[in-house]
Amino acid sequence: MKTFTSHKQVIWYDEALITDSIEQVFDPEYWHAQGKVIGSAQGRGTTWFVQTEQLPAALRHYRRGGLFGKLVKDHYWFTQWHKTRSCEEFQLLQHLVEADVNVPKPIAARAIKHTVCYQADILTQKIEGAEDLVSILQKKHLDKSTYQAIGHQVRLLHNANVNHTDLNIHNILIDKDNKVWIIDFDKCRIEPNRVEHSLTAWQRANLKRLLRSFQKEVKKRNIRWQKHTDWSALESGYNQSIFI
Known part of the structure; x- marks a missing residue:
């Protein structure tokens, strides 16, 4: 810099x-x-x-x-x-x-x-050829592997100790190559580096906020999303220690 x-x-x-x-x-x-x-x-x-x-x-x-x-x-x-x-x-x-x-x-x-x-x-x-999850899910369902990729990116974010205080599906993009991106880091912060054997309070808060965002947009914009399959796939990607 x-x-x-x-x-x-x-x-x-x-x-x-x-x-x-x-x-x-x-x-x-x-x-x-x-x-x-x-x-x-x-x-x-x-x-x-x-x-x-x-x-x-x-x-x-x-x-x-x-x-x-x-x-x-x-x-x-x-x-x-x-x-x-x-x-x-x-x-x-x-x-x-x-x-x-x-x-x-x-x-x-x-x-x-x-x-x-x-x-x-x-x-x-500028992430070229990308749309946010709201726009995409208004048009179609996403497959399991895409939700796993979303979960994986959130996990990488957390592994870097970054607390995304406004993690929602407007701030997650997917480009034309099906690559997942996370955006909008104003007012976000790097948390202290600690060795934890379970999720910290801020990590849980990020995930809860993301889940609420999916649930909100189902009611507000009728997005194509189901908690029992899609959120489970996202959690699977988040929890994998090695992503292939």
Whole structure:
């Protein structure tokens, strides 16, 4: 990870993945001017999909949600540069890539300080040809091996001591090669490394949240999912110490 510092701004980046002007890559107009915007998605704000020199990427500005977000849309209390949400997510993604978990590669992240607050942006790999589980399960059932692959990726995530505090089926993607990816690591964290013979409280909480997400979308969007077969297959993939 390289670091670029200028007036009231710090940028962290992977020089192997970005050759564009590092101070401009967080500005959507920079990509529009070059004709390199390849799409967008709406959430709390607009995520822009852009084509860098190395790979397609997703550009996201950090925005608050909930009631507080209606008052303060995109400012966060500043303490230290390395504790900004953009820096923490960049480093966590690097940690997971090194642990061979299928997550987007972090390309660049930025924090801009404004007196006692800061704003932040992040640029990550766009997973091409991928859909989230909600979209897929609205159209078809998934087979046992795919659920096992999902469980395996969650297990790798946990083996890397990463607590995904919002693990749900919107944040699990499957690409055109049937490869499973996990996304959206804002506010997630690395837990202390402990030798445990059973699941920790945070690991159980992640799995319970994921199960509730399946159950919720069955009622809300009528996804094609059955607990007694599909969840059992996912648990099987999670519990296998060696995945083939």
